[in-house]
Amino acid sequence: MSRLIHIAVKDVKTLLRDRAAFLIMLGMPLVLIFILGSALGGVGESENIDIPVAIVSQDNGSEGALFAKAIADVKELESVFNIDVRDDFDTVRSEVERGDLTAALVIPGGFSDALAAGDPVTLEVLQDPGSQLTAGLWAGVARAAAANLSAGQIVRLTVTNLLTEAGVPAGAQQPGGGSPEMTFDAVSVKTVEVEPEKQIALIDYYAAGQTGMFLLFGAMFGAFGFVRERREQTLARVLASPASKFDVVGGKSLGILTVGVAQFFVLFLGTTYLFGVDWGPTPGGIIIVGIAEAFAATGLAMTLSALAKSERAIGGIGPTVIMLFAALGGSMIPVDQMPAWMKPLQSISPVYWALDAFLGLMRGGAMSTVMVSVGALLGIGVVLFGFGLWRLSYE
């Protein structure tokens, strides 16, 4: 047992002195997360402002549609907003929830009647909490329009009163009569934040995706180590000592796992403190997922060591397999934008399970929701480890 530990320690030490490994396992993911996350993430804030918003009229009279059209036709708004006049409230609401629409102005049912009656009217603005700033702009537009409408209303009511005093019968007056209270709040705007399905910033997504992918590179360097020891005969030398094959395989696996877990912590803490990545409210869960993926990577290392006869071969097979897993898993393009035929293949990719779990936790999911992913990662690890062990050659 102590030999196993010494072999693991030696492997960790060796890997820590390998500059290429350092660069690929830590340098590359951090740089990629930074570039992908911040460069692509910045696009939304650039000059071409085209904020998608909607006006939904639920009014059964004609005033609602007229009011909507009046806002939509304001030229000055075109440069900032992409205004859609709609009547399907439920769809609009879910589009705001998803972030497809930044905000929506809702004209309530009975709008025409209320105006006619001079009753106060409340307009609602639904807004995506992830886009406070831009949604606020739209709420401002809605307020201005409401103020306009209120002013018009007051004038109309005043005229109505004068006409009444002049003896014109109420029935002959244009929109309905009643006994109007004069108020500047004839039309008010109330903003409502939609129930948040928490949005994940781009940098958070890439932090999770690249971490999921680069944790597998530990497997490649682990396999390099194994094949190098086979070629340089240090493996034979260890086996000629009283150390057993169990010590060798166990020690090397423990070394790979240790390096993978350390790599995970550097990426986890590095992205949190360097880039402000928000890994969600359950760091314990994130850590469990990270360790589970490091375990899967250890299994992959054994399989690579068994399949590849040379470092060259691993240099070819390793990155290919890792890229494939990463592409299937969503490290490169989000899983829901992937062609349908790829979906059944996703479950073989450790990156898929790791990323799925990371994103779930980032969105505020509880630990219990990622247990399937953790189980899948451990399962993949066991299968790859078993296969590797079965096919491994020590000479």
Added chain:
Amino acid sequence: MSSIVQVTDLVKRFGDFTAVDGVSFSIEEGEVFGLLGPNGAGKTTTISMISCLLGPDGGNVVVNGHSVKTASTAVKRELGVVPQEVALYPTLSAAENLAFWGRMYGLSGTALKSAVADALVLAGLEDRSKERVEKYSGGMKRRINIAAGVLHKPRVLLMDEPTVGIDPQSRNHILETVKDLNASGMTVLYTSHYMEEVEFLCDRIAIMDHGKIIAVGTLNELRDVVGGMDVVSVSVSDVSDSTLSAVRVLAGVESADSTEGKLTVLTKSSGSILGGLVAALESEGAHVTSVTVEEPNLESVFLHLTGKSLRD
């Protein structure tokens, strides 16, 4: 007295090819035993079976009463192994390498510390012990390679061609080291294809070729195999096959072979054949630059037994 290493009818096949073909020898405690043979003779394969890296396809090896087939861990504890290739971790320092190998043999704490210190002295690298092994010269690597095999003070040391490809100074250092280790009581199995090393070091020698032991004995016993014969060594420009055939049929020539500008002839009567030999060479168009007559050595034994030179 029972032998510390007993090799009996050992066989190893790789596919159809029999690399070790019924090898038997025994090594007595405290001696340096030489295994001499050209490249491909089967020396490394034999050592691999003694050190339990390869399982035999036939026969057995018993080390201090433990069979490699039934008690490999016990066998491994008796042994120190110096592999043919330098088998060290290039990015670890000499001291780190030695400590690792010491731990593999169960050393720890102060025992490990002093064993590492001793091994560094043995390798003559005390003052460079913190440098990475990859920065060392070939000779220095070889010395650490040996130190790593002996730091746990094994009862039997297996050395597989430890001097291949190094400078003469490092080679001498290594040969002296082997002598010292043996003087301190370590039993050594030393393989080489350099007859000078084996002659210098070994109490007894087995000559191996094509997977078989073709002769075993002390240096003097082996010389007696070619008893009464002289070795004629001719420095000569390029020897063709037809020249060699012409020499082999000369009267008085027992056997002859050539390597790299050197023709070696075994004869019972060097005095009477020299003239004819040189004449035959010249008539074949070969240009002779020197002729020496030597006492029989292992090279001549090998030539006598196999009909070819040791170094090919």
